[in-house]
Amino acid sequence: MIAITGATGNLGRATIQQLLKTVSPENITAIVRDPNKLETVPGMQVKIADYDDYNSLVAAFSGADTLLQISSASYGDHATFQEEQVVKAAAAAGIQHLVYTSTLQPSSAAIFDGGRTCYNTEVAIRNSGMHYTIFRNSMYLETIPLFIGPAMETGQIRYPGGEGAISFVGREDIAKALAKVLAAPAKGGRSFNITGDHAYSFGDIARILGEERGLPATYTNISEEEFRTEMEGFGLPPEAVDFYSSMAASIRNREFSLTDMTWQQFLDKPTLDIRAFLGEN
Ligand SMILES: NC(=O)c1ccc[n+]([C@@H]2O[C@H](COP(=O)([O-])OP(=O)(O)OC[C@H]3O[C@@H](n4cnc5c(N)ncnc54)[C@H](OP(=O)(O)O)[C@@H]3O)[C@@H](O)[C@H]2O)c1
Numbered sequence: 001m002i003a004i005t006g007a008t009g010n011l012g013r014a015t016i017q018q019l020l021k022t023v024s025p026e027n028i029t030a031i032v033r034d035p036n037k038l039e040t041v042p043g044m045q046v047k048i049a050d051y052d053d054y055n056s057l058v059a060a061f062s063g064a065d066t067l068l069q070i071s072s073a074s075y076g077d078h079a080t081f082q083e084e085q086v087v088k089a090a091a092a093a094g095i096q097h098l099v100y101t102s103t104l105q106p107s108s109a110a111i112f113d114g115g116r117t118c119y120n121t122e123v124a125i126r127n128s129g130m131h132y133t134i135f136r137n138s139m140y141l142e143t144i145p146l147f148i149g150p151a152m153e154t155g156q157i158r159y160p161g162g163e164g165a166i167s168f169v170g171r172e173d174i175a176k177a178l179a180k181v182l183a184a185p186a187k188g189g190r191s192f193n194i195t196g197d198h199a200y201s202f203g204d205i206a207r208i209l210g211e212e213r214g215l216p217a218t219y220t221n222i223s224e225e226e227f228r229t230e231m232e233g234f235g236l237p238p239e240a241v242d243f244y245s246s247m248a249a250s251i252r253n254r255e256f257s258l259t260d261m262t263w264q265q266f267l268d269k270p271t272l273d274i275r276a277f278l279g280e281n
Pocket residue numbers: 005006007008009010011012032033034037049050051052070071072073074101137138139140143
């Protein structure tokens with residue numbers, strides 16, 4: 001039995017769709033907070049659990065041998081707490097193989113808040129005694145519209161990304177590779193950097209946006225203070241402002257510029273590239 005947390009989210013949903021191509025629904029358990037958000041798949045089990053509720057996690061994982069742990073959607077210490085709970089509950093429930101969606105270049109000294117959380121979780125997984133596969137995901141291509149906002153239509157990018165480049169990768173490609181690993185997990189422990197073939201700066205994105213969409217595209221590297229003030233103006237809570245500021249600083253310091261194609265052994269087609277993505281979305 002393969003259990004999947006975050007099954008109502010973008011990556012969880014896409015991974016289930018990919019898994020259903022080779023695994024019967026009776027062998028899949030979708031773990032959700034709210035079953036009403038999940039599209040019904042006849043035969044697929046659905047269990048309710050919350051990352052904040054240890055007992056619900058143990059109950060939901062029981063009976064599964066393989067678990068996909070989708071990283072927490074929270075920030076800072078709360079995210080660290082939730083992810084540690086998931087690892088502990090997985091071991092307690094008898095999970096044999098844990099697959100975890102980490103972030104690129106996790107480290108106790110990462111500038112990115114999520115990089116520190118994921119590092120802590122990776123250590124917990126390695127110490128848990130379970131077999132594991134870790135996907136260290138770079139930024140999704142699908143986050144570009146979130147980074148650049150109205151620039152998708154105007155071409156005028158404003159972001160404190162400096163000259164930092166990002167090795168964007170499509171969520172659907174990650175889901176395909178996750179489904180391959182979940183259907184046939186290897187014994188032991190393996191970690192993969194999940195990246196696109198190239199890294200692109202926001203200046204590159206502006207250029208490609210101009211070429212693909214015929215926009216008068218430019219990139220303005222705004223200051224971190226300006227970025228924080230804008231986020232506060234949108235009503236983001238302080239912890240979210242800190243999280244997204246740490247992400248921008250991390251990008252400027254090239255924590256997301258690594259490229260590594262090793263993981264593409266799980267794919268049978270080339271990955272979606274940024275030009276195709278920006279042209280179509
Ligand atoms: N690499 C990147 O560019 C990137 C970008 C965004 C996020 N991420 C990370 O990657 C993960 C997956 O990405 P995604 O696009 O699939 O994110 P997403 O669409 O926001 O999905 C997050 C999933 O986590 C579930 N969740 C949130 N809080 C939970 C809790 N307390 N207990 C149990 N489940 C909870 C959500 O359930 P509900 O539907 O009930 O809310 C949802 O199913 C995110 O959670 C985040 O850690 C990476």
